[in-house]
Structure formats: structure tokens, C-alpha cells
Amino acid sequence: MNKKIAAITGLVILALGITGYFFYSKHARIVPVNIISADRKIPIQDVKMFLSGFPMQSASEDPRKFFSKEIINAYTVRFFKFIQTEISYTTREEHLKAVKEYLRSVLDPGKADEIFALYERFLDYEVNLKEKAKSWSNPRNSEELLRYLKAVQDYRREVFGSDVADAMWGAEVKANEYSIRKNEIKTDPNLYGAEKEKKINSLKEDMWGDDASLVEESPLSDPEKFASYQEKQVIYQKDLRELTEDQRVERIKKFRNELFSPEQVTRLEQVDEQIQAEKMREADYFTQEAAIKNDSSMDNDKKAQAIRDLQDRIFEDDAEAFRRRLNIKDSMDMKGRR
Numbered sequence: 548m549n550k551k552i553a554a555i556t557g558l559v560i561l562a563l564g565i566t567g568y569f570f571y572s573k574h575a576r577i578v579p580v581n582i583i584s585a586d587r588k589i590p591i592q593d594v595k596m597f598l599s600g601f602p603m604q605s606a607s608e609d610p611r612k613f614f615s616k617e618i619i620n621a622y623t624v625r626f627f628k629f630i631q632t633e634i635s636y637t638t639r640e641e642h643l644k645a646v647k648e649y650l651r652s653v654l655d656p657g658k659a660d661e662i663f664a665l666y667e668r669f670l671d672y673e674v675n676l677k678e679k680a681k682s683w684s685n686p687r688n689s690e691e692l693l694r695y696l697k698a699v700q701d702y703r704r705e706v707f708g709s710d711v712a713d714a715m716w717g718a719e720v721k722a723n724e725y726s727i728r729k730n731e732i733k734t735d736p737n738l739y740g741a742e743k744e745k746k747i748n749s750l751k752e753d754m755w756g757d758d759a760s761l762v763e764e765s766p767l768s769d770p771e772k773f774a775s776y777q778e779k780q781v782i783y784q785k786d787l788r789e790l791t792e793d794q795r796v797e798r799i800k801k802f803r804n805e806l807f808s809p810e811q812v813t814r815l816e817q818v819d820e821q822i823q824a825e826k827m828r829e830a831d832y833f834t835q836e837a838a839i840k841n842d843s844s845m846d847n848d849k850k851a852q853a854i855r856d857l858q859d860r861i862f863e864d865d866a867e868a869f870r871r872r873l874n875i876k877d878s879m880d881m882k883g884r885r
Contacts, residue, residue, distance in 0.1 A: 578693040593621040597722035604629035689731040740783030
């Protein structure tokens with residue numbers, strides 16, 4: 548693997564998590580919705596690829612299928628990253644020579660030369676962005692993340708031109724922008740669930756217009772359903788906090804019925820029962836443990852043995868695991884007090 552290129556990449560490229568840098572003074576104003584203009588018409592399917600986690604290209608994939616028409620699209624940067632992991636870097640000249648040979652071995656000569664010219668600019672862009680980033684600071688909130696996102700895309704437009712930069716990074720930027728703005732709405736502690744859902748729907752319409760309903764389709768797989776279920780609870784956390792325990796249980800059940808089959812709802816309820824039983828078992832244990840610790844008729848050795856016997860009796864086959872968990876907790880508590 549090309550360690551030098553990988554190191555450069557890790558420092559300068561905006562990942563899905565957006566953990567890079569931000570030049571605050573240049574972009575101090577609030578960032579309006581749509582860093583990538585809605586006029587660009589970024590394919591909704593490309594955006595969804597990034598929202599779902601766009602995997603790196605594998606060696607088994609044929610590059611020709613990504614560039615059968617234009618060479619500049621949502622797959623271009625992904626392909627360049629693949630090249631950097633596959634072709635070693637000793638010097639810039641040697642690396643580019645190897646890249647050119649590789650491209651001509653997997654693509655038609657005309658396309659190979661076009662992509663090579665773009666890759667050469669891409670390589671310089673990464674190095675220069677690394678230098679620029681040295682004067683940038685860590686983003687601290689959603690607004691600063693958005694400004695960072697815009698700052699990096701503006702720089703790409705300076706280097707490649709707006710059309711090329713938006714074609715290469717547009718889907719990724721739109722996916723990241725939507726995720727940042729949506730997460731800010733989801734986690735707002737002052738909004739009720741219905742207000743949050745209304746704001747999220749408005750955000751989708753602002754960013755995609757008539758295609759808003761296509762951005763996040765109904766979950767189909769079990770992992771997708773469970774992720775939606777968890778998200779629903781985050782969105783409605785203010786509502787849930789203000790309900791009585793019985794009301795909260797009913798609201799959670801409603802969320803489940805909206806997403807899961809009756810069989811899946813039953814399994815989730817069984818898990819709830821197991822969790823509740825475990826909480827009650829531990830509460831019973833700690834009550835009895837406290838009584839032993841406060842028993843003045845026993846010395847410390849007898850107390851330790853009585854507590855161990857209590858653990859064996861209450862937790863049975865899980866007693867050793869429970870003791871390990873207590874030891875880890877005690878160790879962490881001691882470190883925290885230092």
C-alpha cells in the first residue's frame with residue numbers, strides 16, 4: 548500500500564465524518580442551504596450512495612464501467628483514491644509514470660490520457676490543501692462544519708473550476724451538508740418531534756425540490772428499520788422525556804409498530820422484558836450487598852466471602868462476568884478520582 552499517499556490523503560481529504568479543519572476568518576458568515584447550487588442537478592442516486600456510506604473501490608471492479616461516458620463524475624475521486632492505495636509513491640515523477648502506465652492498461656488510450664491529466668492536478672491539489680489546512684482551526688459546531696465544507700469546496704472550484712469540482716465532489720458535499728443540517732435539527736433539545744420532522748422535510752425540499760421524497764426511502768432491511776427506529780427516538784426525545792412511564796412505553800410501541808412486523812415487535816418486547824428483569828436483579832443484588840457491607844457483626848474477610856456467595860446465588864453462571872464488570876468499573880472510578 549502506498550503509505551506516503553495514504554498519509555497525505557488522511558490529512559487533507561474531507562471524509563464522511565468531516566473531521567478536518569476550517570478557516571473561520573474567511574467564511575465567518577452563516578452558510579445558506581445548498582453549498583452545491585440546486586441548478587447543478589446532482590443525481591439523487593449519487594447523493595444516496597454517500598448517505599449510505601460509499602465504499603472504497605475494490606481491485607475486482609473494472610474502471611471502464613465508471614467512465615463509459617464522461618470521466619468526471621461521482622466515481623472519479625473514488626478511483627483516484629484507489630490508485631493511490633495500489634501504486635507506490637517514491638517520487639512524484641515515478642508515481643505519475645506508474646499511474647500513466649496503469650491507466651493505459653485498464654482504459655482506452657484517449658480516456659486514459661484524459662484521466663491522467665486530471666489525476667496530476669488532483670495530486671497537486673491534495674498537497675496544496677494540506678499546506679492551506681495548517682492555518683485552519685478545528686470546527687466546533689454544525690455551523691463551523693458547514694463553513695468548512697463550503698471553504699474546501701470553494702478551494703476545489705478555484706483549482707479545478709466550478710463545473711469540474713461540483714461534478715467530482717457535488718454528491719459528497721450535498722450528502723454531508725444534508726447530514727450536518729439534519730443532525731442539528733434532530734438533536735435540538737428545544738424542539739418537539741413534530742417540529743423536527745417538519746423542519747427536516749423543509750430541508751429536503753430546499754435541497755432537492757420535487758425529488759425530496761426520494762432522498763430517504765422507507766427502510767427495507769432489518770438494519771435500516773432499526774436505524775430508523777433509533778432515529779425516531781432521537782427526534783422525539785423531548786416528547787418522550789415529558790411523558791409518564793406508561794405513556795412513554797405506548798409511544799415507543801407505536802414507533803415499533805410503524806417500522807417492524809408483529810413478530811419483530813414481539814421480539815423487541817421480549818428483549819425489553821429481559822433488560823428490565825436484569826435491572827431488577829442487579830437492584831436486588833446491590834440492596835443485599837449494602838446490607839452485608841453495613842453488617843457490623845462480620846469482619847472484612849467474612850463480608851467479602853458473603854458478597855461473593857451472594858453474587859454466585861443471584862447471577863449464577865453470569866457471576867464471573869458480573870465480577871469482571873464491577874472490577875472494570877471500580878478501576879475506572881479510581882482513575883477518575885486521581
